[in-house]
Amino acid sequence: MPPFHVHLVCFLFVVTAISCNDSSPQQRRTEIDRPPAGPSNEPPSTTTGQKLASVIETYQEQTRRFRQNQHSESASDDKNRGNEAETATLPQPEIYAQQLIDIMNRNPKGPENIDAVHWILTEVNSGPTRDATIQLLQTDYFETEQIANVLPVLVDGYPDKNSMQLIEKLATNSRHHRVRAVATMARVKGQQALTRFVGFLENPKWTERMKTFVDKPTLEYYQAAVKQEFDMESTLQELIDSYGQHDFGIKTNGRPVEQIGPMATDMLFSLQHLQIGKSAPKLEGQDLDGLTFSLAEYRGKIVMLDFWGDW
Amino acid sequence: MYPHEQLLVKKLAGKPFAIVGVNSDSDREEIRKTVRQKNLTWRSFWNGPDGKFGPISRRWDIEGWPTIYLIDAKGIIRHKQMGGETEPLDREITRLMKEMGHTVDLSSDPGQDPTHDSSQ
Numbered sequence: 001m002p003p004f005h006v007h008l009v010c011f012l013f014v015v016t017a018i019s020c021n022d023s024s025p026q027q028r029r030t031e032i033d034r035p036p037a038g039p040s041n042e043p044p045s046t047t048t049g050q051k052l053a054s055v056i057e058t059y060q061e062q063t064r065r066f067r068q069n070q071h072s073e074s075a076s077d078d079k080n081r082g083n084e085a086e087t088a089t090l091p092q093p094e095i096y097a098q099q100l101i102d103i104m105n106r107n108p109k110g111p112e113n114i115d116a117v118h119w120i121l122t123e124v125n126s127g128p129t130r131d132a133t134i135q136l137l138q139t140d141y142f143e144t145e146q147i148a149n150v151l152p153v154l155v156d157g158y159p160d161k162n163s164m165q166l167i168e169k170l171a172t173n174s175r176h177h178r179v180r181a182v183a184t185m186a187r188v189k190g191q192q193a194l195t196r197f198v199g200f201l202e203n204p205k206w207t208e209r210m211k212t213f214v215d216k217p218t219l220e221y222y223q224a225a226v227k228q229e230f231d232m233e234s235t236l237q238e239l240i241d242s243y244g245q246h247d248f249g250i251k252t253n254g255r256p257v258e259q260i261g262p263m264a265t266d267m268l269f270s271l272q273h274l275q276i277g278k279s280a281p282k283l284e285g286q287d288l289d290g291l292t293f294s295l296a297e298y299r300g301k302i303v304m305l306d307f308w309g310d311w
Numbered sequence: 312m313y314p315h316e317q318l319l320v321k322k323l324a325g326k327p328f329a330i331v332g333v334n335s336d337s338d339r340e341e342i343r344k345t346v347r348q349k350n351l352t353w354r355s356f357w358n359g360p361d362g363k364f365g366p367i368s369r370r371w372d373i374e375g376w377p378t379i380y381l382i383d384a385k386g387i388i389r390h391k392q393m394g395g396e397t398e399p400l401d402r403e404i405t406r407l408m409k410e411m412g413h414t415v416d417l418s419s420d421p422g423q424d425p426t427h428d429s430s431q
Contacts, residue, residue, distance in 0.1 A: 196374075256364055270372035276391060280382045285356040285367060288334060288343050293354065296386075301327040302407045304400075305380040306316065307373050308355075309335040309363070310345045 048103060049112035055099045056119055062091040093120075097129035101136070109140045114149055117141075121153040122252070126160070126215070134162045142170070148182040152249030155190040158197055158214050161221040164190050181243030184235065185260050188267065191230055194222040233271055239264035280305075313349055315397050319404070319417070320352060326413050327384060328404070329353070335376060337362035383407055 046054075066089070097120040104113045117133055124130045134154070141147040147170065154163040167190060170183035201210045201219075211219065244261025251257045273281055283295035283305075295303065316330055332355030336342040339357055346355075358365030363376070371380070374393060381390035381403050390403040401417040408415045 256361070266369050266372065269370065274372050274380075274388065274391070276388055278388050280380070280386050280388050281370065283356065283367065283371075287354050288339060288346060288357050293356075295331060295382075298329050298331060298382075299386055300384050301329045302384060302404065302411070303380075303382040304316075304319070304328070304330045304404070305333065305371075305382060306330055306353075307333045307335060307368055307371065307376055307378045309376050310342055311336070311376075 047112070048107040048110050049115075051103050052100055052112065052116040055096050055103070056116070059091055059093065059096040066090050093123035094127060094129050097124050097133070101129060101132055104136065111144075111146060114141065114146045118150045118153060118250070118252075121150055122156075125157060131162065134160075134166060138162075138166055142166075143175070145176040145178055147174075148176070148179045148246075149250045151179075151182045151186040152189075155186045155193060158193055158218065158222075159190040160214075160218050164194075164221070164225070177243070178246050181239070181246040181260055182248055184239055184243060185248050185263065188232065188235055188239070188264075191225070191232065195226050198222055198226045233268065236264045236268040236271070240268065313351065315395070315400075316351070316353070319401075322417060323404075323408075323415060326408065326415065327411060328408070332356065333358055333367050333371070335363050335365060335368055335373075381407065384411060 100116045100120060104110070104116060107113065113136075117137060120129060120133045124133075137147060137150065151167060151170070154167065159167075164187075167183050167186045170179055171187050172180075174180050174183065197210065197214070200206045201222075214222070239260055244259070244264065246260050247257045248260050248263060249257060269281075273279075280295065284292065285294075286292055295305070319328070320330060330353035332351075332353055334342055334355040335358040337360050339360075342357075345351075356367055358367045363373075371378075377395050378393045379391070379395075379400060380388055381400075383389045389407060390399075392399055405415055405417055
């Protein structure tokens with residue numbers, strides 16, 4: 001499993017996501033096999049938190065081992081590759097997710113469960129274990145403040161209907177200020193994601209490809225949701241005015257935590273200034289050699305402003 | 312993407328056109344090497360040590376790489392695309408050039424799949 005930010009990047013590259021092998025839903029969707037025998041030989045004093053952590057560690061260890069095998073195979077004789085590659089398979093996160101769910105079900109509403117919930121939502125893009133986890137959030141954690149930690153992961157990628165409905169309910173009904181803050185931002189992000197999705201879908205060149213990213217109910221939900229009235233501008237203003245001090249989620253691998261205020265400010269700026277027909281914002285900074293220059297120097301020319309990276 | 316950018320630089324030499332990059336690699340020394348090795352002639356801002364999470368891409372609302380904005384001679388945003396698809400890009404550049412009285416032919420070689428050029 002690549003680190004979390006790789007998934008993020010795969011998603012962000014909607015157009016090029018097709019070449020991003022690891023995270024396309026249909027690749028991740030494998031049949032859920034019977035979970036391997038649970039950790040039955042553990043000492044009875046093991047806490048739920050430890051049990052959950054141990055499942056995640058096992059998964060990470062298996063993944064590491066798989067990567068190592070793969071690496072040494074590709075380095076060794078190519079002729080032997082076929083057979084060996086079949087014996088070592090990438091561990092399926094769904095199997096471990098099911099183990100986590102079983103443990104959590106024996107300890108309902110435990111505050112330590114939320115890290116495992118976060119893990120499942122990060123690693124499993126779709127399918128019954130993800131659905132069950134969202135259901136668990138709804139039933140056991142709706143009233144908690146902790147639920148705010150996992151909402152950003154729900155809208156990372158293309159959110160499903162259940163996620164969006166949970167987020168909408170929390171944005172209005174949670175008694176915790178932080179939960180309402182994070183849920184409102186998640187709502188905005190989800191709305192943006194599905195609007196972007198439908199935009200790509202309407203481009204005949206991408207229609208078929210886009211359909212492979214979400215299931216049919218999600219697709220239908222998106223098509224209905226883009227038509228719903230949603231005042232993005234005033235929601236962003238509300239986030240800046242009332243919820244700006246909260247963090248959006250928790251720190252994860254390779255991804256800094258963002259604060260809702262600056263996030264919303266940037267998003268509002270984009271909505272007001274980065275649209276076709278608007279004056280390009282000022283841009284000044286250092287070039288790769290450390291010399292200062294500015295976009296304004298190119299006035300009089302057509303400028304192709306190219307956000308690029310060599311990766 | 313580089314071959315297409317290099318092609319544009321070549322085909323639009325002498326015309327009022329410039330590529331301005333915003334590089335989002337976190338290691339500036341590495342990317343300077345790449346720029347030299349691959350002979351990338353256009354100037355780039357650097358998005359800083361936070362790479363993709365740097366301040367310029369944040370301000371410009373970049374959700375994926377590459378993202379391209381076309382800005383006309385008056386500084387107005389005229390086109391915005393996520394991804395390196397060359398067809399819409401070339402079409403828009405051609406249109407903006409025409410507005411300025413320049414006729415250019417940016418049609419790609421037939422058979423060349425523009426979506427595959429990002430792997431160099």
